Amino acid sequence: MSRVSKRCFSYLILSTLLTLTACANDPVASVPNYATLPVNAMPAGTPAPYGLVHTPSNSNTQYRVASFAELPEWYAQPFSGSLKSFKNSCLKLVEQAQWQYVCARAAQTPDTDLAAKNFFEQFFTPWQVSTNGQLGGKVTGYYEPVLQGNVQPTTTARFPIYGIPVDLVSVPLPNNLRNSKGVVRINPTAANMGAIQSNGAYTANLAQFPVETRGSVLKGRFVGKQFVPYFTRAEINAGALTGRAPILGYANDPVELFFLHVQGSGRLVTPSGQMVRVGFADANGLPYRSIGQYMARKNYLPLAQTSMQGIKTWINANPLHLAEVLGQNPRYVFFRVLDGSPEQGPIGAMGVPLTAGFSGAVDKRFITLGAPLFLATTHPDNPKVGLNRLLVAQDSGAAIKGAVRVDYFWGYGEAAGQTAGKQNATGYVWQLLPHGVMPTYRP
Numbered sequence: 001m002s003r004v005s006k007r008c009f010s011y012l013i014l015s016t017l018l019t020l021t022a023c024a025n026d027p028v029a030s031v032p033n034y035a036t037l038p039v040n041a042m043p044a045g046t047p048a049p050y051g052l053v054h055t056p057s058n059s060n061t062q063y064r065v066a067s068f069a070e071l072p073e074w075y076a077q078p079f080s081g082s083l084k085s086f087k088n089s090c091l092k093l094v095e096q097a098q099w100q101y102v103c104a105r106a107a108q109t110p111d112t113d114l115a116a117k118n119f120f121e122q123f124f125t126p127w128q129v130s131t132n133g134q135l136g137g138k139v140t141g142y143y144e145p146v147l148q149g150n151v152q153p154t155t156t157a158r159f160p161i162y163g164i165p166v167d168l169v170s171v172p173l174p175n176n177l178r179n180s181k182g183v184v185r186i187n188p189t190a191a192n193m194g195a196i197q198s199n200g201a202y203t204a205n206l207a208q209f210p211v212e213t214r215g216s217v218l219k220g221r222f223v224g225k226q227f228v229p230y231f232t233r234a235e236i237n238a239g240a241l242t243g244r245a246p247i248l249g250y251a252n253d254p255v256e257l258f259f260l261h262v263q264g265s266g267r268l269v270t271p272s273g274q275m276v277r278v279g280f281a282d283a284n285g286l287p288y289r290s291i292g293q294y295m296a297r298k299n300y301l302p303l304a305q306t307s308m309q310g311i312k313t314w315i316n317a318n319p320l321h322l323a324e325v326l327g328q329n330p331r332y333v334f335f336r337v338l339d340g341s342p343e344q345g346p347i348g349a350m351g352v353p354l355t356a357g358f359s360g361a362v363d364k365r366f367i368t369l370g371a372p373l374f375l376a377t378t379h380p381d382n383p384k385v386g387l388n389r390l391l392v393a394q395d396s397g398a399a400i401k402g403a404v405r406v407d408y409f410w411g412y413g414e415a416a417g418q419t420a421g422k423q424n425a426t427g428y429v430w431q432l433l434p435h436g437v438m439p440t441y442r443p
Contacts, residue, residue, distance in 0.1 A: 045436015048125050056441035061366050061403040063127040063439040066430055071126065072376045073388040079116035082372065082390040083109060085358035089370035089392050092350050099370070102434045120390070124372065124432040127439050129403050137404025139377040141423030142361065142397075144346050144412035145259055145266040149251040151276065157250035159257050161268065164282045164334045165245035168230055171204075173218045180214075181207035186227055202227050212287045219285025230284040234327030248335055249276050255312050258326050261333040264397065265346035267412065279347050281336035288398040294328040308421030331398060345411075348395035356411030361395035365442050366403035367431055369393055375406055377427030380419050393431075404429050 048054075052065045068074050083106065090103035102123045109119045128135065150157035171186060186202040204227035209218060220229050231240040237254075249268045251257040260266045265279040292306030300321070301314055315322055338347060345354040349361070350369040360373060367373065371393050379387040391408070400407050406427060410416040431439060 045434060047435045054127070054439055056439065058443065059441035060132050061441060062130045062133070063431065064130070066126045066128045068121055068126060071374050071388070071430060072386060077117065077390050079113045079120065079390065080111045081355070081358045082392065083116035083119065084111055085355040085392040085394070086372055088352040088355065089350065089394060091352050093370040098434060098437050120372065120432065123434060125435055126374065126430045126432050129366070129429045129431055131403045135404070135428055136426045137402060137406070137429065139375065139406050139408060139423065139425050139427035141380060141408045141410050141420030142263050143410045143416035143420040145256060145263055145417060146413050147251045147253070147256050147260060147266055147268050149249055149268050150270045151249050151274065153250050156252050159251045159254045160247040161249045161251060161257065161260070161278060162241055162334050163246035163248055163336060165241060167221045167244055168219065168282065168284070168334070169221055169227070171218045171227070172216060173214060177206065178214045179211065201225065210287050213285050219283070229286065231332070232284070232286060232327070232330040233332045234323070234330070236332050237323060237327065245334065248278055248337055254322060254326070255315050259308060264333065265338070277338040277340065278335040279338045280333055282334045283398070284332040286330040286332070288331045289329045291325050291328050295325060308417065350394050352394055354394055354409050356409060356416065357389065358391050359394045359409040360391045361397045361400050361407035361409070362393040363400050363402055363405055364396045367393050368433065368440070369396065372432035373406070374430040374432065375408065375427055378425045380423035380425070383425070
């Protein structure tokens, strides 16, 4: 899933010449030192009254002010881990005025369970999240896979890990066109600013682009005078990207590579022990489709057995169906090489490292990236045991849709993958926001 900072591309089209200019977005760019902010000059807001229900405009999501005593096993939390993860969020949140006070307080709070517990209780209001009155939602898990392969192609390492293609174009789409199926024109002199106008030289038939991908940005490529959707996974797996994209490395196993795309980041390990860390850079702009649901419809596997491990086992036993099954998900992810030590987690959508067991992916339309999030669900390794954790919403993903929807980050490697692959249960969510800050909906 697309869970990490994107690299931005601007396009200047002059006559028939398309010039590509890349601008790398450093996921850990320097920010103000929030530890030195004058906390006495920034008083905390007023806590919202208990029981208040807030429904943002144009939303079917409700947020109710709860008490910390309502949160399952609140008093038994490993709060120090939650605080450390939240401090990572503050590397970005400090850029927003409404978060500066709590980030300054977090920097002054020792990483002990008691001090961290007092911090969260003193400066945050818990809001229970529901949709159309339904409190329960879906909780899944993800991890950072470790793939075997090489930096150069070999007889074993044959499946490329692609960087961003040179012909992948992103054009911002005005709000009034997002549900349109008409033909629009792209102004060649303003395409780098995303202007879609009536007098442009390139046409785009919006009906060709899946409606769920017609968001703020339209992704595709130029073919003649037309702007068309980018290549699908099936087309790319068949060789459509040859000569169009840099190759960061080669994986031994195409199924493992597929799940690298689903997870959004991972590590490639060579026979010599060299490790290349890769993270999400961009995607082809096509929707995510579950291959597990496809396999169940085709009676290849019962739906209950379409876990990551179940899918891998079935495809390995039925290799002739490899292209068919993987091609059912048209979405394709492009990567970039990540810096950082092996101990550091992958970079999430908000641009900070994820922490195993204390980070999660959410739908950022409903949950503020960087905010603490209390999750109550069952443990995938033992459904009779509760998994109740104060984590931090630091990531998002193409398959993470809905207000009460969390993808729990388990870490990296095979053990994390085994646990993440089994996680699929009902869960309940409370978003923690600084006193005085109201939940919002961002369409």
